[in-house]
Amino acid sequence: MTDRQRLITVPVPLGERAYDILVGRGLIGSAGARIAALGARAAAIVTDEHVGPLYASALTGALEAQGLRTTLVVLPPGEATKSYASLERVCDAVLEARIERGDLVVALGGGVIGDLAGFAAAVVRRGVRFVQVPTTLLSQVDSSVGGKTGINSRHGKNLVGAFHQPSLVLADTALLDTLPAREMRAGYAEVAKYGLIDDARFFAWCEANWQGIFAGGPERDEAVAQSCRAKAAVVVRDEHETGDRALLNLGHTFGHALEKITAYDSARLVHGEGVAIGLALAFRFSAFLGLCPPGDAERVEAHLTAAGLPTRLSQVPGGCGTVDELLAAMAQDKKVKGGALTFILARGIGRSFIAPGIEAGKVRAFLDSEIGTSRT
Structure with a gap:
């Protein structure tokens, strides 16, 4: 079965902030072309130490094959990563990579990475576009959709953040085959x-x-x-x-x-x-x-x-x-x-x-x- 036959498109009609959620098996294979179609010249891929070794190389190669300059930011896995320290690290890495407002931050991972990378995208240069490539069932059905981004505080979960809609969500359900x-x-x-x-x-x-x-x-x-x-x-x-x-x-x-x-x-x-x-x-x-x-x-x-x-x-x-x-x-x-x-x-x-x-x-x-x- 081809990618086209598997593809389900769920539109999120939010006017100027409208975007599509694409659902199907094997979408990671066409991610380069789909992300490049958004018109960016560079992308900062944010991932973690569990997901990165599985998919970061393929995604980086696919984006570079489309002419995008890429940088990779790899963080520790787990909820503790949704912290001020990690936010600072991602923001500095995005700025160091010279990601401009018209470029992209790409969140490759579960809800922790999506929330953190999305928040960094919301605040760097007062707003950079970003793409969600969720790799867990939870992030595919919940955290990657809707524009809620943020980090945790010692006072509670998700208390520091911003609403910042993605430009695209690619939910490759085949990635869940390797999920614990x-x-x-x-x-x-x-x-x-x-x-x-x-x-x-x-x-x-x-x-x-x-x-x-x-x-x-x-x-x-x-x-x-x-x-x-x-x-x-x-x-x-x-x-x-x-x-x-x-x-x-x-x-x-x-x-x-x-x-x-x-x-x-x-x-x-x-x-x-x-x-x-x-x-x-x-x-x-x-x-x-x-x-x-x-x-x-x-x-x-x-x-x-x-x-x-x-x-x-x-x-x-x-x-x-x-x-x-x-x-x-x-x-x-x-x-x-x-x-x-x-x-x-x-x-x-x-x-x-x-x-x-x-x-x-x-x-x-x-x-x-x-x-x-x-x-x-």
Whole structure:
């Protein structure tokens, strides 16, 4: 089958900032021509020590064959790389490579590299174009789309950043063939999330087809494309997260708190695992508040468990912290307004909504019950 036959195009119509997400197997082979078509004269490729040895040489060669001057920036892998120190390193490397506003920063890697390289592109020369070449399932269906870029602070995850849309996203689903099983499972949490937000039919499709997604069949391309369509539709309605784009954070208030408590140590917890626990917690919290049928919360937990994902606080290696520690971590969530927590809750599968001003006492009571359950 040819690249053309496999190609799925998902447009993101944002006026002057519009771009396409291309999904399919083997796209890395045509990346040089596709990126060169954007009209740049030079490109700085940002990657990490895991992905670089696999794909950086081929991408560099493809770009240089199209006449682009290239430079390569290789960073350590892991969430800890989303730091001020790494941002400084990338910005200095891009400037040293004489990348101009009309040139490109190319993010070759997972969500960490995409977020960091995108933020560097947003601030260098007050804005340089960039391209996302996501290499994990999580980044293909979530972080590479929508223009959110940033780094972590000691106060919490993604608290320093900017909205900066890419010029192109190339989601080569064949790159996922070499992805460790744990990373594949973690990325799948974000796929399931799109069904849980507002598409019960897609969630049911996931329940029936998740094994094909993992195996690399045509289900994988469709899952990535449908996830991108869902996210693109929300981004077009609410580019800067002033309204219903916050729905995309379903499960993330809990998940980000767990990541902070585990000090962003990927040996203990990676982002998608935190999201999976967060999704299950969001539905159980909704049921706890009488908003969601308990059976729906059980169905969410059962599916995530079948896919090999954690769903309980007791499954966080090294512990999830105390209720007070969890609440303190949540207090730094970007959705906090006037000191009150905003959660994304659900009235059922595919029926999520923004719930501002949730009483801290109710959150505490729920977490007490969850931690109490984990100890029995």
